Amino acid sequence: xxxxxxxxxxxxxxxxxxxxxxxxxxxxxxxxxxxxxxxxxxxxxxxxxxxxxxxxxxxxxxxxxxxxxxxxxxxxxxxxxxxxxxxxxxxxxxxxxxxxxxxxxxxxx
Amino acid sequence: xxxxxxxxxxxxxxxxxxxxxxxxxxxxxxxxxxxxxxxxxxxxxxxxxxxxxxxxxxxxxxxxxxxxxxxxxxxxxxxx
Numbered sequence: 001x002x003x004x005x006x007x008x009x010x011x012x013x014x015x016x017x018x019x020x021x022x023x024x025x026x027x028x029x030x031x032x033x034x035x036x037x038x039x040x041x042x043x044x045x046x047x048x049x050x051x052x053x054x055x056x057x058x059x060x061x062x063x064x065x066x067x068x069x070x071x072x073x074x075x076x077x078x079x080x081x082x083x084x085x086x087x088x089x090x091x092x093x094x095x096x097x098x099x100x101x102x103x104x105x106x107x108x109x
Numbered sequence: 110x111x112x113x114x115x116x117x118x119x120x121x122x123x124x125x126x127x128x129x130x131x132x133x134x135x136x137x138x139x140x141x142x143x144x145x146x147x148x149x150x151x152x153x154x155x156x157x158x159x160x161x162x163x164x165x166x167x168x169x170x171x172x173x174x175x176x177x178x179x180x181x182x183x184x185x186x187x188x189x
Contacts, residue, residue, distance in 0.1 A: 031177075032177065032179075067161070068157075068161070068164070069164050069169070069171045069172050070164075070171055070172060080157065081157075082156060082157050082160070083160070083180075085160070085179055085180045085181060086156045086157060086160060089156065089181065090156075
């Protein structure tokens with residue numbers, strides 16, 4: 001496993017919910033990332049935000065890991081859920097809430 | 110480098126011939142599009158897989174020639 005793959009693996013093991021995004025959760029640098037953060041905030045989910053703009057290796061590595069060409073990318077308990085369009089669609093259908101509940105993901109305080 | 114909406118549609122149709130494709134240029138700049146792709150061949154596939162099929166149709170252009178594509182996919186419901 002490459003160093004980058006190992007780092008991604010560690011991130012996914014250490015955090016129930018990981019959002020790979022452009023910018024920080026407070027200051028997203030792209031409309032799609034901003035939308036992804038809004039959805040997670042709305043669901044009061046605690047998540048680890050990984051800013052790929054600060055880390056070109058992760059930026060490339062995560063695309064290979066998920067076989068998905070764009071950022072943001074949401075992972076729950078190590079599993080790739082989707083990009084922001086899928087997050088929005090699942091959220092609107094109540095499916096994202098259900099997934100988080102089924103996976104027993106902790107909520108933010 | 111911007112892409113034309115027709116070009117995006119043609120690439121999707123070439124890979125997913127049964128698709129009905131609707132493209133909107135969100136900002137009129139040829140760089141930020143929304144696409145709605147409805148195809149019978151999507152039926153039963155998870156959304157992630159459906160989106161991947163569209164991304165594969167665009168063959169690496171997303172993140173390159175095409176900055177952003179807001180994507181929505183589905184199998185036909187009969188209400189289209």
